[in-house]
Amino acid sequence: MHKFDRLQYLPLMLFQLVLMALFFVFVRYGGDKHHDLRGFEGTHVMIFVGFGFLMTFLKKYAYSALGFNWFLAAVVIQWAFLCQNFYHMENNKIMATKETILEADIMAATVLITFGALLGIASGLQLLFIAIIEVAIACANFYLVGDIFKAADVGGSIAIHAFGAYFGLGASFAMRPQKKATSDVPATTVPTVDLNGPTYVSDVTAMIGSLFLWIYWPCFNSALTTTNAEYQRAVINTYLSLASATVTTFVMSSVVSKHHGKLDMVHIQNSTLAGGVAIGSVCNMHVMPGGAIAIGIGAGLLSVLGYRFLTPLLEKCGIRDTCGVNNLHGMPGIYSGLLSVLFAALATSGEYGEDLAAVFGAMGGENGRTAASQALNQLYATLATMVIATAGGFVTGLIAKLGCLSPLKDKEHYDDDVNWELP
Amino acid sequence: MHKFDRLQYLPLMLFQLVLMALFFVFVRYGGDKHHDLRGFEGTHVMIFVGFGFLMTFLKKYAYSALGFNWFLAAVVIQWAFLCQNFYHMENNKIMATKETILEADIMAATVLITFGALLGIASGLQLLFIAIIEVAIACANFYLVGDIFKAADVGGSIAIHAFGAYFGLGASFAMRPQKKATSDVPATTVPTVDLNGPTYVSDVTAMIGSLFLWIYWPCFNSALTTTNAEYQRAVINTYLSLASATVTTFVMSSVVSKHHGKLDMVHIQNSTLAGGVAIGSVCNMHVMPGGAIAIGIGAGLLSVLGYRFLTPLLEKCGIRDTCGVNNLHGMPGIYSGLLSVLFAALATSGEYGEDLAAVFGAMGGENGRTAASQALNQLYATLATMVIATAGGFVTGLIAKLGCLSPLKDKEHYDDDVNWELP
């Protein structure tokens, strides 16, 4: 610890002042659009309580999980507001409404998913640096997905969940631990306690986050729907997919158990939520209630198997993923993207009626796209997101290793003591 | 532990697949009925966070409390959706709306109340078996109460709370511990730690559940109201009854204290909520704001005295009731049922105006019931619910003792170690 540590976050104060100036110049009140906006409060709970508490499962990293979740999100909601609306200015002005701040909240999820991959292995400054770069790239990708490819992604499984996960994995790979010659390690090293694990109580507080995420996921997925029928489909499908993913998670956790069929809290806290991600891009489509259940079953399977078999494999390749975001947000996000290809290909105006343009913006009207063309664009959106996220995360991770961002030493990982006054 | 334990939950996976198939065959999107539905989000928080965390008070059963609460509810909301709407199909199809999934959520409360009675003494498989049978019976009873007796029960104190509690007590009695010849016990038995109790921290996490249940109870009770005046009465009455029950609970907890007037967390966590149950069946009626306060005072008294004097008595009779659901849901539910008899008898079209048919469906119109007839039907509904719940619970409990449902040994009670990988 050097003596200027107390000034470590001053660059953030400068960034905050720049944000203030940009708001003064560009942002005005947007009046009374979207008065009946649904989903804001629920999404807000997910971002700050849901993500925050979900990450308190580590035995000595709860302050950092809650604190940096809050710090990052508070920076990001302001910055994302500007980055997102930069693409939709009128007369060089951004009109602030409850809807546009909801969209900023949703973008915060992207950064917090990335945080989940890097939990305990990146310093506060690294996280803040990564968050600021990531938002700029994610908002550009969001524009690409929604406005160029005109892909349907109402629950953000492609542009938010998959993006955040693969950005995080890319950064994690860039920041992978350096191999050391084993002979360098003195034989008398005192064995350290492994902080990368839970206590009985920390797994209970993590459930606060997990349950609030689960509860408000139908709000999240339906928040940006427009018609009532579309809204109801989004709520019902998300609800059913979450329920069946939860049942599947419990069953599979026992099946793949290491000890006599005992349940694993990691699966319960995370894979139960994969049903919400998997249905995200298609939740407002005509997937049928039975189809929503089927999608959730697939998500539960995919996620539990990922935690059990894939995460240890990735770790051997140097890709640490503390919260297993690949299994909760990454693979279920791709799965949702591929489902959106399928259901776009199946969409007919006979089935959707007037809702067709609400769900697939580019298919409405006389010169609208064909279903096949929409399906292709869904695929492009998914692939582009994966490439941009992984590459962006990797490059950002490389830059984040610079000494000025105070990277952590191995023994400082997963430890609140680095950043916090502890009782 | 035998070697096939890891397949123990596979029957649930089969059940999940059957549910999926039934949804494919019978369930369609219901379009845009009840767009302005109130109460869904609050009820959803109560089911998953409220009930889940309330039951974390045991020192080594928090994972099971939270986990099985979630597992059970995820199964039940799908199954209850089908069982409930089976009685109201159109052209052999069930129309899914946000309202019908709210009703499924509400039915989950019934099962979770039963879980409260059996907390720590039933195995996971037993709980799942009991839940599936209970839902079928509870939905039939719900149809009997609402559609045959046409009883008013907007907050579900009769058909949800009392039903869940007495089903649980019936099952608990069927699963009562077998008396052993004391001579069989070797004199040198190592005394085991009593796991049927709280720690300082577990009582704090239980308060998360308790407070969220309390906060959203006005949502729950008013969720299925139709007119605005009815809705406002339901919210105001529930709010006031909860407040006065809370004050009464604190006072009475001190009065009946075993040690110098000290408060007991069991009362605070539970009896405070009895005001919500007690007002449930009558919350949309003209009970007067002062009457709502009086009802809450009665509920607090009844519940604290029940915890202090009745629960130990029942336990001596072999009826274990870990969470004391008889004091929180059972007796206050009957109390609410009897209040509904009273207020039905007092109902006049002069007082209710156009709301009469909204509150008492069968009293509207020219050929509507008299107040006396409605009162009698309220009584029938309460009595029928008690008989069906108790008998149904008893028989279900007897079946649940079969060996294939892995009943617990005494030393496995209240212990997460049976089901979970612990840190």
Place this chain on the structure above:
Amino acid sequence: MHKFDRLQYLPLMLFQLVLMALFFVFVRYGGDKHHDLRGFEGTHVMIFVGFGFLMTFLKKYAYSALGFNWFLAAVVIQWAFLCQNFYHMENNKIMATKETILEADIMAATVLITFGALLGIASGLQLLFIAIIEVAIACANFYLVGDIFKAADVGGSIAIHAFGAYFGLGASFAMRPQKKATSDVPATTVPTVDLNGPTYVSDVTAMIGSLFLWIYWPCFNSALTTTNAEYQRAVINTYLSLASATVTTFVMSSVVSKHHGKLDMVHIQNSTLAGGVAIGSVCNMHVMPGGAIAIGIGAGLLSVLGYRFLTPLLEKCGIRDTCGVNNLHGMPGIYSGLLSVLFAALATSGEYGEDLAAVFGAMGGENGRTAASQALNQLYATLATMVIATAGGFVTGLIAKLGCLSPLKDKEHYDDDVNWELP
């Protein structure tokens, strides 16, 4: 402990019965005014979960924090309902609506802020006594601010936050510890554990409160707005002010740190919220989104510096403030009052249009006030609130020292063991 301890709360039962009688005489259902009321559920979460859990940070006072928060609030919402509506009766009757019970909920915040100052140093009976007196005075002051001065204070930063904080500090000063002759203390005193501090887990549970307060603050501040544009401004400004206060809090907590720039949980739990208080009185005004960010930065600065330097100073003067409510509610409340003077002075009908009368009730119409006159009244309201709160709190605190209210001895401070059966 004397033998009548178990009857200690009986006066509260009498008070509850009096409340019931008053409700029977004066309160009727208010029909269907304000059907679309926003903000009730969020405010309700803040009062019971937010304030309750925020105060669980002490290592052995979590039961009392949660319990007395609940007990006090349950008494106060009934009593405040009467006190507030006493000034607005029609034909000697109070019409209960969801809006009037929301206002009672908001008034509960005042008492809970005062509780924060006295946390761990006042007995249960003292707190209840103080609460009942405080509500009567606070409602009179609320009437003075809103109906006599006709000051704009939509988020209650003047009449709720500043009032509650200075009432608490006044009472705390009245109840300050008596100086003892040091020679009286025997040299062999066993050093007691200092209970006025957190544990690792208690700081995590306190974050539950902190985050829910933060999340629902936009609900709270906008709950009593009327037009849609006013509502949207209130939400957006509060959201931005909270975000920038949060960023500022993290940066400043590191800057003023005692140890190498480490973050202090006290700041994170509290000063992050100061942005919500600071924007409160002006959140529905045209402060500009950039202005809201600026206000939040000021609030974060003020609050962290207050915790670091002012609170220890006050403590030396005998003014204990366990939760630091002066830094979270007091100074930010005055700051908000002064901002309301400024923005009232700047208000023009050109900028506000038809909203002018919605924001500043007395400025609408032909005979409305000038901006200068409104600004002056904002100042009067702020000053009057400070004087009435401080004096009222001081006198109430003096009375609360009477022996019949069981004041605590020094060794009983911050200790749940005084009031609770502990596991």
